[in-house]
Amino acid sequence: MEGVNCDPHRPAHPGIFPAGECGQRDHRAAERSVDFPVSVVLPAAGTGERTGLHTPKQFCSFLGRPLISFTIQAFERVSWIQSIVVVVAKENMDLMTDIIQRFQHRKVRVVPGGSTRHRSICNGVLALGEQEEERLPADRPKVVIIHDAVRPFVEEDFLYKIAMAAKEHGAAGAIRPLVSTVIATTSEGYLDHSLERAKYRASEMPQGFTYDVIHQAYQRCTETDFEFGTECLHLALQYCGTNAKLIEGPPTLWKVTYKRDLAAAESIIKETLSRSACVVTGGSAQAVKLADALQKAAGALDLELDVIPDLTGDSGRYLLEEWNFIQVSVSRSCLSDVESILMDLEAANRALLHPLVVIWVHLSGSDELSISGTMPEPAAIMEMASAAKRRNVLLYGIQLHQSKDTERWERSVLRVAEITSALIRERSPALVGQLLQA
Amino acid sequence: MEGVNCDPHRPAHPGIFPAGECGQRDHRAAERSVDFPVSVVLPAAGTGERTGLHTPKQFCSFLGRPLISFTIQAFERVSWIQSIVVVVAKENMDLMTDIIQRFQHRKVRVVPGGSTRHRSICNGVLALGEQEEERLPADRPKVVIIHDAVRPFVEEDFLYKIAMAAKEHGAAGAIRPLVSTVIATTSEGYLDHSLERAKYRASEMPQGFTYDVIHQAYQRCTETDFEFGTECLHLALQYCGTNAKLIEGPPTLWKVTYKRDLAAAESIIKETLSRSACVVTGGSAQAVKLADALQKAAGALDLELDVIPDLTGDSGRYLLEEWNFIQVSVSRSCLSDVESILMDLEAANRALLHPLVVIWVHLSGSDELSISGTMPEPAAIMEMASAAKRRNVLLYGIQLHQSKDTERWERSVLRVAEITSALIRERSPALVGQLLQA
Numbered sequence: 001m002e003g004v005n006c007d008p009h010r011p012a013h014p015g016i017f018p019a020g021e022c023g024q025r026d027h028r029a030a031e032r033s034v035d036f037p038v039s040v041v042l043p044a045a046g047t048g049e050r051t052g053l054h055t056p057k058q059f060c061s062f063l064g065r066p067l068i069s070f071t072i073q074a075f076e077r078v079s080w081i082q083s084i085v086v087v088v089a090k091e092n093m094d095l096m097t098d099i100i101q102r103f104q105h106r107k108v109r110v111v112p113g114g115s116t117r118h119r120s121i122c123n124g125v126l127a128l129g130e131q132e133e134e135r136l137p138a139d140r141p142k143v144v145i146i147h148d149a150v151r152p153f154v155e156e157d158f159l160y161k162i163a164m165a166a167k168e169h170g171a172a173g174a175i176r177p178l179v180s181t182v183i184a185t186t187s188e189g190y191l192d193h194s195l196e197r198a199k200y201r202a203s204e205m206p207q208g209f210t211y212d213v214i215h216q217a218y219q220r221c222t223e224t225d226f227e228f229g230t231e232c233l234h235l236a237l238q239y240c241g242t243n244a245k246l247i248e249g250p251p252t253l254w255k256v257t258y259k260r261d262l263a264a265a266e267s268i269i270k271e272t273l274s275r276s277a278c279v280v281t282g283g284s285a286q287a288v289k290l291a292d293a294l295q296k297a298a299g300a301l302d303l304e305l306d307v308i309p310d311l312t313g314d315s316g317r318y319l320l321e322e323w324n325f326i327q328v329s330v331s332r333s334c335l336s337d338v339e340s341i342l343m344d345l346e347a348a349n350r351a352l353l354h355p356l357v358v359i360w361v362h363l364s365g366s367d368e369l370s371i372s373g374t375m376p377e378p379a380a381i382m383e384m385a386s387a388a389k390r391r392n393v394l395l396y397g398i399q400l401h402q403s404k405d406t407e408r409w410e411r412s413v414l415r416v417a418e419i420t421s422a423l424i425r426e427r428s429p430a431l432v433g434q435l436l437q438a
Numbered sequence: 439m440e441g442v443n444c445d446p447h448r449p450a451h452p453g454i455f456p457a458g459e460c461g462q463r464d465h466r467a468a469e470r471s472v473d474f475p476v477s478v479v480l481p482a483a484g485t486g487e488r489t490g491l492h493t494p495k496q497f498c499s500f501l502g503r504p505l506i507s508f509t510i511q512a513f514e515r516v517s518w519i520q521s522i523v524v525v526v527a528k529e530n531m532d533l534m535t536d537i538i539q540r541f542q543h544r545k546v547r548v549v550p551g552g553s554t555r556h557r558s559i560c561n562g563v564l565a566l567g568e569q570e571e572e573r574l575p576a577d578r579p580k581v582v583i584i585h586d587a588v589r590p591f592v593e594e595d596f597l598y599k600i601a602m603a604a605k606e607h608g609a610a611g612a613i614r615p616l617v618s619t620v621i622a623t624t625s626e627g628y629l630d631h632s633l634e635r636a637k638y639r640a641s642e643m644p645q646g647f648t649y650d651v652i653h654q655a656y657q658r659c660t661e662t663d664f665e666f667g668t669e670c671l672h673l674a675l676q677y678c679g680t681n682a683k684l685i686e687g688p689p690t691l692w693k694v695t696y697k698r699d700l701a702a703a704e705s706i707i708k709e710t711l712s713r714s715a716c717v718v719t720g721g722s723a724q725a726v727k728l729a730d731a732l733q734k735a736a737g738a739l740d741l742e743l744d745v746i747p748d749l750t751g752d753s754g755r756y757l758l759e760e761w762n763f764i765q766v767s768v769s770r771s772c773l774s775d776v777e778s779i780l781m782d783l784e785a786a787n788r789a790l791l792h793p794l795v796v797i798w799v800h801l802s803g804s805d806e807l808s809i810s811g812t813m814p815e816p817a818a819i820m821e822m823a824s825a826a827k828r829r830n831v832l833l834y835g836i837q838l839h840q841s842k843d844t845e846r847w848e849r850s851v852l853r854v855a856e857i858t859s860a861l862i863r864e865r866s867p868a869l870v871g872q873l874l875q876a
Contacts (some may be wrong), residue, residue: 004805058477169628173629175621175623176618179695180640180642181642181668181669182633182639183613183639183640183641183669184638185613185637185639185684188447189685190607190683190684191609191672191675193674193675193686194641195620195638200620200623201619201623202617202619202620203618230619230635231621231632233621234632244629246621246627254696254698255618258689260689260703261698262706263702264698264699264701264705265698265700266701266705267698267704267705283479347657366626378875382875415868419869421868422866422867422868424862426866428864429860429861430859430860430862431869431874433875434874436872
C-alpha cells in the first residue's frame with residue numbers, strides 16, 4: 001500500500017496493516033484444542049455478477065493464485081479441521097480440481113453445486129454425510145462450518161469461537177455492526193422509515209451448526225426456501241427451533257464483493273508477504289556491516305530484517321516460513337551466492353503458494369560512480385531472473401558503492417533500504433533482473 | 439492493481455477498472471444544466487475510529503494528497519455547484535485551511551464542527567444561510583447536497599439526479615442494495631429474526647434537500663436527535679413531513695470505512711492516473727518507429743499511448759490533462775529533451791494535484807549489450823530525478839538497444855512496454871532516477 005500515508009505532513013512511505021486486519025501470522029499462536037470432529041463447506045458456485053467480471057470472484061487470481069485457494073489455505077492450516085468440501089458449479093469442476101492439484105491442497109473434496117446458494121450448501125452437507133463410505137477412518141462431523149469462498153482472511157481464533165458455540169447452541173453465526181443505516185422504501189421509491197441501527201446487525205460468515213441441525217434443516221425446508229432463501233441461520237430457527245448464538249466478528253471477515261475489493265484483497269495479501277526479509281551475508285565483515293546498517297534503516301520502513309551468515313543448519317528454517325531474501329555480496333563474481341539461494345528455495349518448494357522476492361545487493365569497492373570495473377554483467381542477472389521467474393521467484397539486483405564519506409554512505413544505505421522495501425512490497429514482475437543503483 | 443488477474447491461466451498483468459467503478463474521466467460528457475443554485479455541505483469532523491488509525495480517514499493521504507481533497511475536487515469540477523462548506527473539528531481547522539491552499543481549491547469555506555454528526559451538518563447548513571452577508575453576489579442555495587468527505591468517487595451524473603430530485607420532492611437520497619442479510623438480535627445475543635432483504639436498502643450519501651427543508655428540520659429537531667440521530671432523511675420526514683425520493687446509486691458511492699478501503703481507494707486513484715501516456719518522439723524516424731511499436735505493445739497492457747513529435751502548438755493540450763509522458767531519445771546527450779518536458783510541466787502546474795510520471799526511453803545504436811559508449815551517465819538522470827521528485831514528478835529511465843535481429847528487437851520493445859506500464863501504475867518514489875534495461 002505504498003503511497004497511502006495517514007499523516008499529510010510526512011512523505012509517502014509504505015504502510016502496514018496491523019495483525020487485526022490481515023493477521024495471517026497469528027495462527028501459530030492460536031492453536032487450541034477442539035476435541036470433536038469439525039468439517040467445512042465452502043459454497044463457491046456463484047457467478048460473481050456484482051464485480052462486473054467475466055470470471056467469478058472466487059477464481060480471480062492474486063499474485064498468480066486464485067482467491068479460493070487462499071480461503072482453502074485459511075482452513076487447511078487449522079489442525080482441528082478434518083475436511084473441507086468445496087461446492088462449485090459443474091462447469092468449474094475441472095478448474096477447481098486443477099487448482100487443488102497445482103497448489104497441493106489437502107483435506108479437500110469438490111462436489112457439484114446446485115442452482116441456488118442453499119442447494120449448493122445442501123449438496124456440501126450431504127457430501128459430508130457420505131464421506132464415511134469413501135474414506136477410513138472418517139467421522140461424520142459433529143460440527144459443520146459454512147463459510148464463503150470469497151472471505152479469505154478468516155482467522156483460526158474466530159473459527160474456534162464459532163465451532164465451540166455451534167456445538168453448545170446447535171448453531172452460531174458471525175455478525176458485524178451495520179455500516180449504513182437501513183431503510184424501508186415505499187413501493188413508489190420513497191422513504192418509508194429507517195431502522196434503529198443499534199438493534200440490528202449484519203449477518204456475516206462463517207456460521208457453524210451441529211451436523212444434525214443443518215442436516216435436519218435442509219431435510220425439512222421447502223422448495224421456496226431452496227429457491228429464494230439466503231440465510232442458513234434462518235432455516236435452523238424455522239425448522240429446528242434453534243436460535244443461533246451470534247458472535248461479533250473482526251473486520252477480517254469481510255467479503256470480496258465489488259471490484260474495488262479485489263484491490264483491497266491484493267493489498268492485504270502483499271502486505272502479509274512483505275513484512276520480513278532474511279539478509280544473508282556470507283559472513284564477511286563488510287557484508288555484515290552493510291547488513292546491520294540495512295536492518296536499522298529498514299526498521300523505519302516497517303520491514304523486519306533478520307541477518308544471518310548462511311542458510312545452513314538452524315537457519316534452514318527461514319526457507320520454510322514466509323521470508324523474502326536479500327543476498328549481500330562484496331566480491332566480484334558472486335552471482336553464485338544467489339544461485340545457491342534459488343536452489344535452496346526450489347528444494348524447499350517455497351514459491352508454491354505465492355511469488356517470493358530475492359534481492360541481490362552488490363557492494364562494490366570503488367568510491368566513484370563508475371559503471372565499469374567491479375560491476376557484474378547485467379545480462380547475467382537478467383538471464384538468471386528470467387529463469388527464476390518461471391519458478392515463481394522474483395529476482396532483482398541493487399548495486400551500491402563503498403564510500404569513506406560517511407554522509408554519502410548513509411545515503412546509499414538508506415536508498416538500498418527504500419528500494420528493497422519498494423521491490424518487496426510491489427513484487428513487480430516487469431522489473432525482475434534489473435540492477436538498480438543505490 | 440498489478441497482479442490481480444481474473445483468468446487463472448493467463449500470466450499476471452496490470453488490470454484496469456471500467457469507467458463505472460472509478461470513472462473520473464466521465465465528467466466532461468456529463469455536463470447538464472441546473473438552473474438553480476446548489477451548494478454542498480461536507481461533514482468531515484469525524485475521528486475515523488473504525489479504521490484504527492490515529493489520523494481521521496478524511497486526512498489520510500494518497501499519493502501525497504489527503505482524501506478530502508479528492509472529494510472536494512469531485513464537487514469543484516461540477517460547474518453548477520456554487521459553493522462547498524467543509525465542516526471540520528476545531529483542532530483540524532488549520533490543517534484543512536492548509537490543504538485548501540496547498541491544492542488551490544476554490545469555492546470552499548471551512549467551518550467548525552459540532553460534537554456530533556448532526557450538529558456538524560447543521561453548522562454547515564447555517565453557514566450557507568450566512569453566506570449572503572459575506573460575499574457578493576451570493577444566493578442562498580435552492581438545494582443543499584450533503585455528502586461524506588470519505589466518499590471521493592461520486593460522479594457528476596449522480597449529483598445531478600440528486601439535485602433535481604431534491605428540488606422536486608424536497609429531499610432525495612442515495613440507496614444501495616444490502617450486501618449482507620440484516621438480523622435482529624435478542625438481548626442475550628441470539629438470533630431473533632432476519633429481515634427480508636428485498637424490502638430494505640442501505641441508505642448512502644449524497645443526499646439532497648431544498649434549503650428550506652433541511653433548515654427547518656434542524657430548527658425543529660430535538661437535542662436527542664442532535665445527539666443520537668444519524669439520518670438526515672429521517673429528520674426531513676419527521677419534522678417537515680417530506681418523504682425523500684430514493685435513488686439507486688452506483689458502486690462508486692462507497693465510503694472509505696475500514697483500513698482495507700484505503701488500499702482500494704489508492705488502487706482506484708492510481709488506475710485513474712495510469713490510463714494514458716503521451717509519447718514525445720522529437721520527430722526522428724527511428725524514434726517514431728519505436729514509439730509506434732510501443733503504442734501497439736502498450737495497448738495489450740491496457741495503457742493508451744498517443745504519439746506526438748513535441749508539445750508545441752495544439753499538442754500543448756496534453757500538458758493540461760491527465761497524461762503521463764514518455765520521451766523517446768536516440769541521440770547521445772539527450773537528457774535535455776526530458777529537461778524541457780519537466781519545465782513545460784512545471785509551467786503548466788501539472789503536478790499540483792498528484793505526482794505524474796515521466797519516462798525517458800533511450801535507444802542506443804549498439805547491437806551489443808555493452809554498458810559503455812552511448813549509455814548516458816546514471817548520475818545525471820538520478821540527479822535530475824531527485825530534483826523532479828521535489829516538484830512531484832516521478833522520472834525514470836529505460837535503456838534499450840537497436841537490433842537488426844527482429845525477434846530480439848520485438849522482445850526489447852515488449853519489455854519497454856511492460857516496464858513502462860509497471861512504472862506508471864506503481865508510481866514508486868523509491869525507484870525514481872533508475873535507468874532500467876529493456
